[in-house]
């Protein structure tokens with residue numbers, strides 16, 4: 001074993017003394033093994049350029065192309081900028097409201113994401129944490145009667161916040177309303193199994209989110225919304241959560257196939273947070 005792994009809890013680990021910009025094949029295999037046992041891996045002290053972040057990410061498989069082309073990094077089409085910074089002319093530097101509701105990345109697409117890699121470029125003095133919820137633990141905690149109600153059902157997932165009564169469109173992001181109006185017309189809903197099987201470990205998890213799951217296919221909507229509310233309550237239970245408090249130069253990779261996550265925000269006025277993100281493409285959920 002050439003990499004040093006510190007377990008933070010049963011499903012989160014940090015990796016110390018590792019240079020993501022110079023990862024050998026052996027090191028990659030060790031990271032992939034660690035990623036089978038953990039749903040979140042935090043690499044400390046990484047300072048990759050956008051091109052290096054892209055190259056590091058691609059060693060784990062093909063990447064998704066960011067759907068919001070406005071905020072792709074000029075040095076790499078693979079890298080999306082997430083930031084609350086607004087230029088003097090009023091335009092945003094990156095996606096301002098990224099991750100502001102519990103979700104699993106790209107569950108609104110027919111082929112959802114496998115994993116997300118997020119690199120801290122500029123850490124705020126206060127706030128900006130990321131919360132993760134282990135949806136395997138959530139599924140295990142559900143009463144059998146609730147499991148029976150969702151078994152075999154499919155959630156309806158959509159990217160547009162305008163179709164989701166649980167979400168509001170950020171007024172901080174100048175283009176957000178246009179983006180979600182266009183998305184509501186051009187990005188059809190997709191169906192995802194409410195109970196998902198992890199393609200590598202075979203473990204089942206609850207695969208819904210307040211951000212993207214807007215209905216349950218074939219279920220009366222009043223009944224479906226009440227059931228979704230009941231399920232979403234579990235995500236808020238801290239027993240199932242891990243809070244990542246970012247340090248400068250952290251790079252975190254997480255498994256979207258069994259987690260929900262959320263950006264907590266709460267930045268001080270004028271304090272800037274900037275992250276670079278790549279997304280590893282996944283497989284159809286089953």
Ligand SMILES: [Fe+2]
Pocket residue numbers: 098099103104105261
């Ligand atoms: Fe996300």
